[in-house]
Amino acid sequence: MSDLTTRGGASAPDHGHGHGDVPADDLARPLYEGPGALPAADIPHRPRRSDFDPKAARRAERQVSALFLLSMLMVVLFVVAYVAIDPYADVYIPMFGVVGFQTFALGLTFGLGVFCIGAGAIQWAKKLMPDVEVVQERHSLASTSHEDVEAAEQYERGKEESGFAQYKIIRRTLIAALALFPIPLVVMLRDLWSPKNGSFGPSPVELLSTTAWVEDMPIVTDGTYVKIRPEDVPVGGLVSALPENIMEIQEAEHNLNARGKAAIILVRMEPDEIRAQQGDGWDYQGILAYSKICTHVGCPIALYEHRTHHLLCPCHQSTFDLADAGNVIFGPAARRMPQLRIGVNAEGYLVAKAPFAEPIGPSFWERG
Numbered sequence: 001m002s003d004l005t006t007r008g009g010a011s012a013p014d015h016g017h018g019h020g021d022v023p024a025d026d027l028a029r030p031l032y033e034g035p036g037a038l039p040a041a042d043i044p045h046r047p048r049r050s051d052f053d054p055k056a057a058r059r060a061e062r063q064v065s066a067l068f069l070l071s072m073l074m075v076v077l078f079v080v081a082y083v084a085i086d087p088y089a090d091v092y093i094p095m096f097g098v099v100g101f102q103t104f105a106l107g108l109t110f111g112l113g114v115f116c117i118g119a120g121a122i123q124w125a126k127k128l129m130p131d132v133e134v135v136q137e138r139h140s141l142a143s144t145s146h147e148d149v150e151a152a153e154q155y156e157r158g159k160e161e162s163g164f165a166q167y168k169i170i171r172r173t174l175i176a177a178l179a180l181f182p183i184p185l186v187v188m189l190r191d192l193w194s195p196k197n198g199s200f201g202p203s204p205v206e207l208l209s210t211t212a213w214v215e216d217m218p219i220v221t222d223g224t225y226v227k228i229r230p231e232d233v234p235v236g237g238l239v240s241a242l243p244e245n246i247m248e249i250q251e252a253e254h255n256l257n258a259r260g261k262a263a264i265i266l267v268r269m270e271p272d273e274i275r276a277q278q279g280d281g282w283d284y285q286g287i288l289a290y291s292k293i294c295t296h297v298g299c300p301i302a303l304y305e306h307r308t309h310h311l312l313c314p315c316h317q318s319t320f321d322l323a324d325a326g327n328v329i330f331g332p333a334a335r336r337m338p339q340l341r342i343g344v345n346a347e348g349y350l351v352a353k354a355p356f357a358e359p360i361g362p363s364f365w366e367r368g
């Protein structure tokens with residue numbers, strides 16, 4: 001048997017913090033004494049202002065309600081931002097630089113919505129719920145025949161002490177705030193819909209079906225941006241590569257989206273080792289180009305085992321056979337690696353011969 005103490009204040013002696021000599025009878029809300037009540041601990045306690053000043057208690061009540069109302073307002077603003085702001089508009093934010101305006105607005109409103117509910121709940125607990133130290137005797141862990149009765153009593157005590165029934169405006173605003181809270185999650189499901197006639201802008205399928213790769217686009221190395229000749233890719237080697245214009249796109253769009261979508265790997269094997277491709281003659285003298293983005297959940301891949309021609313994703317170990325059209329041979333990926341058709345231009349540099357024939361990235365989007 002030992003004590004489990006919480007804050008208490010039956011007689012509340014002062015310890016230099018003021019208001020310590022306020023008798024318990026003067027508290028705005030007397031200690032709960034119904035079923036399940038616990039005895040007050042015999043320890044020093046400093047009452048809060050809202051314990052003895054009805055005006056302070058009402059002020060705290062208004063503060064809590066205001067926070068819940070603010071949360072509701074943020075949810076409404078979230079929806080407005082989602083519908084009204086151009087998804088491709090940028091805005092300059094000090095310290096962050098140029099960011100997507102809609103993304104910033106959605107994050108800000110959703111974050112503030114969550115914050116206000118949390119802050120309101122904390123304020124409620126700190127200023128209005130009982131600030132009492134009580135003693136609870138530990139009991140045997142074995143179940144008793146009165147367990148259900150005790151649980152009901154504890155529930156009643158919690159309901160009474162929290163003031164859930166007493167503070168009607170808090171209760172109603174909290175319920176309303178929680179009711180509105182799932183709306184952003186539902187609204188964002190719109191992203192899964194394919195637009196009709198482009199009315200909602202490009203769908204995820206369209207976005208991931210379109211990369212910077214177009215016919216005759218030169219292939220450059222990732223990092224040094226040097227055009228690649230076939231002889232630069234050794235048999236058994238792997239080269240990470242990008243389209244030649246990637247830096248221009250990046251600077252124009254102020255983001256890395258195009259780079260993320262267009263990243264490819266070049267591997268070279270003996271032509272007779274290639275068992276299948278995604279299109280006839282899509283290689284160039286044994287050089288194959290595949291998307292670098294895993295079709296599971298989008299990790300970049302560059303772990304290549306040249307003897308087996310297996311490409312291994314480090315995230316969840318999906319394995320693709322690049323000698324067999326990039327098909328999945330192991331792991332959670334549900335779709336093969338998209339292959340890029342390549343060739344050489346008049347100057348002898350490797351180029352794309354066509355855009356990707358299927359969406360790159362997680363296979364989820366393919367079904368959008």
Ligand code: FES
Nearest residue numbers: 294296313316318
């Ligand atoms: S992201 Fe590649 S296996 Fe999961």
